[in-house]
Amino acid sequence: MQGHAIVVAVTVLYFVIMIVIGFWANKRMKSAKDFLVAGQSLGFFVMAIATFSSIQSGWGMVGSSGTTYAWGMQTLIMGAGSVGLGFCMSWFLLGKRLQKLAEKYEVYSVPDYIKIRYGSRAAHIVMSIAMLLGSVGYMTSQITALGLIMGLLFGIPFITGAWIGAIIVAVYTVAGGMLAAVWTDLIQGVMMVVVSIVIFGTAVSGAGGWSNMLDTLGVNNLQYVSILGVMPITWLLANMIMITFGIAGQPHMITKFLMLRDSKQLKWGVLVCSVAYAVTTLFSIGVGLAMRAYVIKGTIPALKNVDSAATEYLGNADLVHPMIAGIALAGLLAAIMSSASSYITIGASSIMRDLASAFNITVKRELFWGRIYSVVVVLLSILFGLYLDQIIFILGAFGWAAFAGATFGPIVLSLYWRRATGIATTISISVGLLFNLIATILTAKGFFSLPKYLAVGGVSVVLGIVLFILISYVTRSVKDEEKFDQLFAGGEQ
Amino acid sequence: MKHKVIDTIVFCILVLLILMLVGLVFDIWYIAYYPIPLLAAALVLMSVNKWKGVLPSFIIFFGILLFLFIWAGIGMTSQGNGFGGLSLSVGVFFYLIWPFISIFSGLFYAYVYEKTSKEDGRSQSI
Secondary structure, three states: OHHHHHHHHHHHHHHHHHHHHHHHHHHOOOOHHHHHHHHHOEOHHHHHHHHHHHHOOHHHHHHHHHHHHHHOOHHHHOOHHHHHHHHHHHHHHHHHHHHHHHHHHOOOOHHHHHHHHHOOHHHHHHHHHHHHHHHHHHHHHHHHHHHHHHHHHHOOOHHHHHHHHHHHHHHHHHHHHHHHHHHHHHHHHHHHHHHHHHHHHHHHHHOOOHHHHHHHHHHHOHHHHOOOOOOOHHHHHHHHHHHHHHHHHOHHHHHHHOOEOOHHHHOOHHHHHHHHHHHHHHHHHHHHHHHHHHHHHOOOOOOOOHHHHHHHHHHOOOOOOHHHHHHHHHHHHHHHHHHHHHHHHHHHHHHHHHHHHHOOOOOOOHHHHHHHHHHHHHHHHHHHHHHOHHHHHHHHOOOHHHHHHHHHHHHHHHHOOOOOOHHHHHHHHHHHHHHHHHHHHHHHOOOOOOOOOOOHHHHHHHHHHHHHHHHHHHOOOHHHHHHHHHHOOOOOO | OOHHHHHHHHHHHHHHHHHHHHHHHOOOHHHHHOHHHHHHHHHHHHHOOOOOOOHHHHHHHHHHHHHHHHHHHHOOOOOOOOEOOEOHHHHHHHHHHHHHHHHHHHHHHHHHHHHHHHHHHHHOOO
16 A cells, blocks of 8 residues: 555656646747747757657557567567667658758748648648648547556546546646657656666566576467467568658657757767667566466466556566556556657647648747647547547557658658659658558458458558659659759759 | 669669568568668668768678578578577577667667768768
8 A cells, every 4th residue: 555655656746747847848938949849959868768758659568568468579570679770760861851951941840841842732731631630640549548557557547547647748748849748758768768677677587587488488389489470470570661661750750850959969869769769678578478478377367458468467466566566657657648748749730830831821829829739639639539439440540650651752752862742742641541541441340351461551651652752753843853952952962 | 972873772762662562462471571671771871971981881780680680581480499598580589680770770870970970061061
């Protein structure tokens, strides 16, 4: 009981710190630049930790623990193992160019870049809509994860937990915009790293140590320690491709490069980001494998729902001390909140700045409207996440894969490739989003079932980039090439 | 980098992506798998303006990565737990590729950044 009281106290203290940061950032808010890109003031460490913590979401820690429990080491192959390569490519491809463009042309969002790169209104509108749909979609999944963890921490109903969690994120994000989001991400990221190290050590030692745990798993079923397991190899590789190459197309990754104070801050970003992400991956590996070993040894019964592997582990006082479990739950809360805060600001920007400018509407009080639309994004996410079940799965279609397929070509390739066109951008974003939407609806409604090896996410990422390149070949535009020359003039091309 | 060079790299990227797509759609795992490090290398190659002085680091980094991918690929369809308690491919991924990528990709970037920034300073362009 005393342990639980400490956990509640630590969590409440954590919430207070988040809100204090929000109000600290609020005092520094003077313009939309401060609200949307943290005043382009970030150093490498804050930016790198904020980037890793917003990429490592609730799914990455809670969901991956469940898939590791179910499939064993296949989970590492399908993504986490090569995420560092995704960060490396993102820094190489986006880093210097986006940072300098942000400095020179007031680029505060992904659609801002589309606007200056192509001068195509259609591309600008489509990208702005994609950003809005994606932000609400991502936020919705974070709201439901918040409800789950808050319920476990405070013993409150799911909906109450989701509302409280959402209000806390909304308060500090609305007050301090992206500046509050990245500084809270810093604390949340550090919490996630510490929690992951502690939980990995606790889980693995509790299961008999690394070697004994793997022996237990291997003797019971080689599938848990092999790539030939529950899921087909091709399915795993599709996810590896989606995650590794998709990172550079994620709006919350791209936007971080617009916040740096100068290009010197890029140098050590990959190292900080990759190592921190790898350390937090230990959480799901440790918990997932240890829970499977406990089930094999008969210490606990088999889980009814694999997605509850992390919460069942942390909720079992025989396996982990309640105080450590509570602090770990606060760490999971941090993982969810760090992703949520970025989506709120990007979503608000997509309405207030991007869609408005695409329709030639001048917004005079950008800071004020940025805050209003941040609240709108949170309320929409709560509405969809808690009260409109039938919409959640549709929003799920606008996730990682949809963004990666839709934005990799128009953003990443267009930074270097003169022949990239606005028409290709409009078509590839539209097709990327529609492909994921239609595939999600048709499979969910049972109109057809895909072969087990075929992962829609991986296919849509690859297809989206292929489509962009092919359409750019056939819609060559002198105007777009001139735009490229204007942006990147100076002789290096 | 000249436009023609970029055009060539984009064409190579297209070919690798089509190979991947064929592998993913028709369940031919090795066609989807081996282009992964090659595609990463092509994208990084495209992003660096002047490779003078940094090409050896590029060859070493992606050479090691490709070697490790091939090693893991060789054991892709074999089971067992002889590689540190894991099967060969998972063992290579967990004990070698994962730490290599997590640590050395950051060092590789920092090295290339340092070298190319000096060149950028001379040309003063983005």
